[in-house]
Amino acid sequence: xxxxxxxxxxxxxxxxxxxxxxCTYTATGYPSLFxxxxxxxxxxxxxxxxxKADDKGxxxxxxxxxxxxxxxFHLEKGSVQVSDSAVYFCALSTTSGTYKYIFGTGTRLKVxx
Amino acid sequence: xxxVTQTPSHQxxxxxxxxxxxxxxxxxxxxxxxxxxxxxxxxxxLVSFYNNEISEKSEIFDDQFSVERPDGxxxxxxxxxxKLEDSAMYFCxxxxxxxxxxxxxxxxxxxxxx
Numbered sequence: 001x002x003x004x005x006x007x008x009x010x011x012x013x014x015x016x017x018x019x020x021x022x023c024t025y026t027a028t029g030y031p032s033l034f035x036x037x038x039x040x041x042x043x044x045x046x047x048x049x050x051x052k053a054d055d056k057g058x059x060x061x062x063x064x065x066x067x068x069x070x071x072x073f074h075l076e077k078g079s080v081q082v083s084d085s086a087v088y089f090c091a092l093s094t095t096s097g098t099y100k101y102i103f104g105t106g107t108r109l110k111v112x113x
Numbered sequence: 114x115x116x117v118t119q120t121p122s123h124q125x126x127x128x129x130x131x132x133x134x135x136x137x138x139x140x141x142x143x144x145x146x147x148x149x150x151x152x153x154x155x156x157x158x159l160v161s162f163y164n165n166e167i168s169e170k171s172e173i174f175d176d177q178f179s180v181e182r183p184d185g186x187x188x189x190x191x192x193x194x195x196k197l198e199d200s201a202m203y204f205c206x207x208x209x210x211x212x213x214x215x216x217x218x219x220x221x222x223x224x225x226x227x
């Protein structure tokens with residue numbers, strides 16, 4: 001079946017540090033991959049996406065590359081800010097059937113000034 | 114930009130009561146979903162709805178849950194007899210389908226069962 005595995009949190013970094021949040025997946029076929037961000041008390045916001053192998057999604061300084069050979073979609077940012085403190089969810093969606101999402105467990109990021 | 118809207122944003126209900134959570138998906142989308150997030154936990158798929166019927170449901174979606182698209186715009190989730198463990202954030206989502214996989218999520222309804 002389909003599944004997403006994310007690194008455990010919380011992750012605590014100082015401002016301007018480099019961020020990596022690991023995400024690996026198991027899927028039948030060729031899923032689309034997503035990162036969502038959830039700020040405290042808020043809903044899910046799409047951060048970035050990639051729909052095929054070697055695609056790189058990017059937004060607001062965050063990047064992730066769809067690696068089919070390692071079944072990974074790690075989230076990176078070169079210099080985090082306090083405002084990046086949130087929970088980050090990796091997710092996949094199949095490209096047929098019901099297109100439902102499978103989410104990872106989420107990784108809480110805390111950035112200290 | 115079109116968006117998915119959910120009402121209410123917060124609902125408090127007594128155990129055993131029925132609740133209806135409402136959603137207005139994006140108008141040209143074909144697939145509709147409900148997801149649940151228990152506080153501090155992962156987002157879990159509940160049900161998908163396509164062509165006026167349930168296309169897939171998870172094991173969480175038992176007989177106390179039902180979904181409906183009563184008027185071509187609203188998409189509702191009904192919980193017949195709420196339990197304490199139904200307390201969670203419920204997200205509605207929609208997607209165009211047909212190879213377009215990006216889902217658009219509403220802001221969620223926080224359901225508190227007391």
